[in-house]
Amino acid sequence: MAPVDITIGRRPSLDGALLGDTDPATQGGYPDHPPRMGFFTDTSVCIGCKACEVACKEWNAIPEDGLLFTGMSMDNSQGLGADTWRHVAFIEQRKPIAAQDPGVAHEGVDVTPLARQGSGTAAGQAAVTPTTPGDAGEFRWLMASDVCKHCTHAACLDVCPTGSLFRTEFGTVVVQEDICNGCGYCIPACPYGVIDQREGDGRAWKCTLCYDRLSVGQEPACAKSCPTNSIQFGPLDELRERADARLARLHEAGVIDARLYGRDPHDGVGGDGAFFLLLDEPEVYGLPPDPVVTTRDLPSMAKHVAAAAATLIGGALAAFAVGRWVS
Amino acid sequence: MTEFQQARRSSSDVTKDGLRGQRPDRDALTGVATGKRAKLRARQRDGAPTVPEVTFTSYYNLPVINSPVWSSPDIPGYLFLGGLAGAASLLGAGAQVTRRPALGRVSKAGAFAAGVLSLVGLVHDLGRPARFLHMLRVFKVTSPMSVGSWLLSGYVPLTGIAAASSLSGRAPKVGAAATAASALLGPAVASYTAALISDTAVPAWHDGYPEMPFVFVGSGAAAAGGLGLLAVPLTQSGPARAMAVFGVGTELASFERMKRRIGMTAEPYSEGRGGAYVRAGKVLSLFGLAGAVLGRGNRVVTALSGAALLASSAATRWGIFHAGVQSANDPKYTIIPQRERIKGRR
Numbered sequence: 001m002a003p004v005d006i007t008i009g010r011r012p013s014l015d016g017a018l019l020g021d022t023d024p025a026t027q028g029g030y031p032d033h034p035p036r037m038g039f040f041t042d043t044s045v046c047i048g049c050k051a052c053e054v055a056c057k058e059w060n061a062i063p064e065d066g067l068l069f070t071g072m073s074m075d076n077s078q079g080l081g082a083d084t085w086r087h088v089a090f091i092e093q094r095k096p097i098a099a100q101d102p103g104v105a106h107e108g109v110d111v112t113p114l115a116r117q118g119s120g121t122a123a124g125q126a127a128v129t130p131t132t133p134g135d136a137g138e139f140r141w142l143m144a145s146d147v148c149k150h151c152t153h154a155a156c157l158d159v160c161p162t163g164s165l166f167r168t169e170f171g172t173v174v175v176q177e178d179i180c181n182g183c184g185y186c187i188p189a190c191p192y193g194v195i196d197q198r199e200g201d202g203r204a205w206k207c208t209l210c211y212d213r214l215s216v217g218q219e220p221a222c223a224k225s226c227p228t229n230s231i232q233f234g235p236l237d238e239l240r241e242r243a244d245a246r247l248a249r250l251h252e253a254g255v256i257d258a259r260l261y262g263r264d265p266h267d268g269v270g271g272d273g274a275f276f277l278l279l280d281e282p283e284v285y286g287l288p289p290d291p292v293v294t295t296r297d298l299p300s301m302a303k304h305v306a307a308a309a310a311t312l313i314g315g316a317l318a319a320f321a322v323g324r325w326v327s
Numbered sequence: 328m329t330e331f332q333q334a335r336r337s338s339s340d341v342t343k344d345g346l347r348g349q350r351p352d353r354d355a356l357t358g359v360a361t362g363k364r365a366k367l368r369a370r371q372r373d374g375a376p377t378v379p380e381v382t383f384t385s386y387y388n389l390p391v392i393n394s395p396v397w398s399s400p401d402i403p404g405y406l407f408l409g410g411l412a413g414a415a416s417l418l419g420a421g422a423q424v425t426r427r428p429a430l431g432r433v434s435k436a437g438a439f440a441a442g443v444l445s446l447v448g449l450v451h452d453l454g455r456p457a458r459f460l461h462m463l464r465v466f467k468v469t470s471p472m473s474v475g476s477w478l479l480s481g482y483v484p485l486t487g488i489a490a491a492s493s494l495s496g497r498a499p500k501v502g503a504a505a506t507a508a509s510a511l512l513g514p515a516v517a518s519y520t521a522a523l524i525s526d527t528a529v530p531a532w533h534d535g536y537p538e539m540p541f542v543f544v545g546s547g548a549a550a551a552g553g554l555g556l557l558a559v560p561l562t563q564s565g566p567a568r569a570m571a572v573f574g575v576g577t578e579l580a581s582f583e584r585m586k587r588r589i590g591m592t593a594e595p596y597s598e599g600r601g602g603a604y605v606r607a608g609k610v611l612s613l614f615g616l617a618g619a620v621l622g623r624g625n626r627v628v629t630a631l632s633g634a635a636l637l638a639s640s641a642a643t644r645w646g647i648f649h650a651g652v653q654s655a656n657d658p659k660y661t662i663i664p665q666r667e668r669i670k671g672r673r
Contacts, residue, residue, distance in 0.1 A: 070387075072387045075387075078389065079386075079389055080393075081393065089386060091386070155527075155528065158467075158469040158470065159469065159470045159471070159472065159526060159527075160467075160470060161462050161465075161467065161470045161472040161473035161476055162458075162461040162462060162464050162465065162473075163464055163465040163467070164461070179458075179461055179464070180454075180455070180458075180461075181453050181454065181455045181456075181458035181459060181461040181462065182453050182454015182455040182458070183452075183453055183454070183462070183472060184395065184396040184397055184452070184453075184454065185470065185472050185523075185527075187393050187394075187395060187396055188392065188393065188394065188395040188527040188528060188529045188532075188651075188655060189526065189527045189528060190392065190393065190528060191392065191528040192391070192392070193390065193391055193392040193393040194393070195393065196393050196396070197396045197454055201454070202453070202454025202455045203454050203455060204454070281384060283383070283384050283385055283386070283391070283658070283662045283666075284384050284386065285386060286385070286386030286387075286389060286391060286658075287391070288391050288392075288661055288662065288665055289662060289665045289666055289669060290665035290666075290668050290669050291528075291665070294526050294527055294528050294533055295469055295526060297525075297526075297533070297536060298469060298522075298526060300536070300537070301471075301521075301522045301525055301526060301536050301540075302522065304521075304522075304536065304537050304538075304539075304540050304541075305515075305518045305519060305521060305522045305540045307540070307541075308518045308521070308540030308541045308543065308544045309514035309515055309517070309518045309540075309544065310514070311541060311544060311577065312413070312414060312417065312513075312514045312517055312518065312544040312547070312548060313417065313514050315544075315548055315570065315573040315574070315577065316414070316417035316418065316421055316548075316566075316570060317421075318569065318573065319418075319421070319552075319566040319567075319569035319570040319573060320421040320424075320425055320566045320569075322565075322566075322569050323421075323425070323565035323566030323568075323569055324565055325565070326565045326568045326569050326623065
């Protein structure tokens with residue numbers, strides 16, 4: 001892993017760097033690069049097993065950061081941070097969920113003819129199969145594995161003063177730990193609350209989308225370990241297509257709450273490299289409903305700073321102009 | 328009695344009226360009586376008049392963004408000292424041109440001392456202070472901290488030369504050139520820190536970005552004026568007095584405008600620790616202003632008003648710092664304005 005320092009002088013234009021739909025790897029100075037890779041996390045099939053959390057910690061050798069019991073449903077890791085790069089959220093709601101009743105009540109079923117068929121009841125004939133939708137219940141449990149979004153316009157990367165955070169050839173955002181000096185600027189810059197400072201270490205850490213594994217053609221540890229394919233890894237274009245199809249199917253099946261989050265390349269961060277299918281509003285999962293990359297306003301900020309600096313000069317000139325009379 | 332039984336007993340008591348404090352078991356409603364919300368209610372009961380609670384959804388009331396890891400006094404001190412230094416460099420240069428040597432000495436020495444201390448604060452706050460020089464590894468216009476690091480590394484040595492020449496009387500030409508150069512960089516030093524904190528997802532900082540640089544230069548001018556009033560004889564402190572009045576006026580007016588414009592995200596500037604510092608800053612700056620205006624001709628009143636202005640500038644920066652942290656820690660400041668934004672687009 002020897003990333004080229006791409007910070008000086010390679011950006012086509014600042015405007016393209018801060019706004020809109022763009023190819024981040026090209027923007028980052030890789031004229032010839034592999035397709036942009038990412039995650040599509042389909043929370044509708046997440047079972048909350050936390051295999052992703054464990055696989056991530058194991059593969060990336062992330063230190064233990066406290067074993068807590070929070071009482072927040074089954075969530076004991078609370079949120080993304082320096083030592084939690086995959087976080088499974090658990091939400092308990094008094095809302096019906098479609099098609100997840102196991103249908104274990106067999107009252108109306110005459111088992112004798114079924115028994116005669118032996119163990120191999122054809123799916124069409126069985127009154128109850130694991131996929132038969134039952135009546136909608138009054139309780140649902142949402143589970144969602146959160147991760148760094150690898151934004152098209154990444155605030156953490158924009159504000160990093162050392163060049164420690166950089167854009168990889170896969171369009172992902174990675175911290176170089178031998179460069180980071182722990183200034184902490186990236187931490188409040190992230191609109192999602194992903195990156196954080198590791199205690200006792202001082203540097204900032206976050207998901208690398210397993211840059212090391214990608215570099216040798218392997219998929220990230222979390223996606224590899226996900227037993228239900230809730231975490232899907234691949235070229236972003238392909239994932240977006242797959243997600244659109246999945247959303248259409250869910251809507252067809254009556255799951256009207258389903259929506260994609262971070263899929264739109266024209267949103268406040270230019271679209272996420274890691275996006276999600278959610279079953280409720282983003283804030284229910286602890287995600288911001290309308291995140292915006294903070295540097296989008298930087299040109300305007302610069303103008304205001306210049307105006308204020310000019311005001312200060314004007315004030316000083318005026319002070320010396322009247323200074324003789326106010327001693 | 329086993330530990331387990333003890334734990335059970337402490338959570339429920341058998342009384343004449345039956346069990347008290349008993350866990351509701353299967354009757355429990357999800358999401359009710361989790362620690363955080365209970366605490367929130369308790370705070371509201373104790374607190375001042377409660378505004379009707381805005382309804383919004385969050386994940387267990389946890390913050391959406393990660394709070395700044397910057398610590399006090401390093402970072403608020405860095406904001407305060409940068410403002411003081413930048414504005415003092417202007418006073419120093421003006422004093423040189425208008426032949427006010429005492430004002431020049433105090434302002435140039437003050438700018439150098441404040442500049443060095445602000446650098447110390449910045450380096451001390453790093454997670455890896457030994458890697459400070461990594462700040463100068465690249466130059467990035469998208470990072471106010473990168474621009475600021477380069478700015479400070481040019482500015483602070485210049486103020487050092489200006490101060491040394493002014494205090495020793497040696498190398499007057501070099502001193503004059505350094506004074507002029509530091510006065511050119513000074514306004515940028517006093518204002519860039521506003522962009523630095525605004526260029527984050529912290530609601531109270533980001534939303535206030537149009538006015539924040541004016542608050543910062545105003546606060547810096549008040550501090551530099553205050554330093555002049557505190558340490559310069561009356562015969563030469565006129566410009567410092569005018570600078571202080573200009574500073575307080577700019578700071579208070581811009582702050583007020585910012586609070587009115589940004590609405591809900593301005594709440595932390597009036598509440599909690601941040602609010603207390605902001606209020607203290609306001610009171611001190613009004614005292615300082617009154618002393619500066621009414622105390623003309625009185626050395627003691629002038630010096631006291633100078634001290635009050637320095638303290639007010641510091642209090643305001645501490646207030647802005649803590650208010651930002653408060654706004655980051657409460658998910659409502661992140662979620663509600665974003666929801667409103669979505670509603671506005673529809």
